[in-house]
Amino acid sequence: MAPSGSLVVPLAVLVLLLCEAPWIHGRRSDVRIITDANWKELLEGEWMIEFYAPWCPACQNLQPEWESFAEWGEDLEINVAKVDVTEQPGLSGRFIITALPTIYHCKDGEFRRYQGLRTKKDFINFISEKEWKSIEPVSSWLGPGSVLMSSMSALFQLSMWIRTCHNYFIEDLGLPVWGSYTVFALATLLSGLLLGLCMIFVADCLCPSKRRRPQPYPSKKLLPEFSQPLKKVEEKQAGEDVSEEEGESKERTNNKDFPQNAVRQRFVDPSLTTDKS
Numbered sequence: 665m666a667p668s669g670s671l672v673v674p675l676a677v678l679v680l681l682l683c684e685a686p687w688i689h690g691r692r693s694d695v696r697i698i699t700d701a702n703w704k705e706l707l708e709g710e711w712m713i714e715f716y717a718p719w720c721p722a723c724q725n726l727q728p729e730w731e732s733f734a735e736w737g738e739d740l741e742i743n744v745a746k747v748d749v750t751e752q753p754g755l756s757g758r759f760i761i762t763a764l765p766t767i768y769h770c771k772d773g774e775f776r777r778y779q780g781l782r783t784k785k786d787f788i789n790f791i792s793e794k795e796w797k798s799i800e801p802v803s804s805w806l807g808p809g810s811v812l813m814s815s816m817s818a819l820f821q822l823s824m825w826i827r828t829c830h831n832y833f834i835e836d837l838g839l840p841v842w843g844s845y846t847v848f849a850l851a852t853l854l855s856g857l858l859l860g861l862c863m864i865f866v867a868d869c870l871c872p873s874k875r876r877r878p879q880p881y882p883s884k885k886l887l888p889e890f891s892q893p894l895k896k897v898e899e900k901q902a903g904e905d906v907s908e909e910e911g912e913s914k915e916r917t918n919n920k921d922f923p924q925n926a927v928r929q930r931f932v933d934p935s936l937t938t939d940k941s
Contacts, residue, residue, distance in 0.1 A: 694734035757820030
């Protein structure tokens with residue numbers, strides 16, 4: 665019985681270790697995961713967000729410090745989060761991530777980029793001593809909620825979708841690389857044509873063109889722009905005719921009056937009166 669009793673203690677220890685193993689290795693992380701679906705939660709409260717990639721060595725070295733800093737989140741009244749840029753390309757475009765890892769501080773919708781040392785102690789001092797106040801926040805038109813950054817996020821998502829489709833064409837469908845490029849070229853051409861037609865339709869609806877009636881042949885009806893000079897010429901000719909007629913009539917009247925005047929002059933000539941006397 666002694667051998668069997670000596671096995672009780674090791675078995676009990678083994679059972680306890682097996683029961684505690686899930687709690688040790690499966691411990692819940694205090695770091696929150698941010699995606700395209702819930703990123704607007706960053707606009708309320710105070711946050712520290714890390715942008716990382718699983719293949720990045722610097723990001724892998726930062727993870728233990730970031731997890732330890734997240735344990736202080738409740739005491740510091742701050743939310744600690746992270747974003748995997750390989751799975752969330754829209755957020756990498758929304759925040760203009762050009763280097764990894766990148767850390768942002770957010771307070772009530774104002775975003776500031778963290779540039780200090782990347783240790784747990786430095787993170788805690790940055791929050792507790794409010795060192796973030798000395799950093800200029802990102803301008804509103806470059807903020808993640810602006811129209812510009814929303815468009816940038818859509819472009820990043822579109823690029824990731826194109827890459828996924830390219831891999832699908834090559835790996836799953838077995839198309840050659842040039843075949844995949846041909847598909848995308850045709851799709852781009854068709855989308856450009858459709859977009860052009862839509863823009864023309866919208867422009868025609870907003871600013872309709874003025875439709876002119878067809879003008880008759882010039883021989884039948886003179887255009888307004890040519891009718892006025894012709895009218896002036898006709899009026900001028902009519903005036904000249906009238907003046908000529910008036911001149912002729914005056915000459916005629918003068919000719920009619922000439923013999924009468926001559927007779928009168930002859931009748932009243934003083935030389936004749938003197939001779940008679």
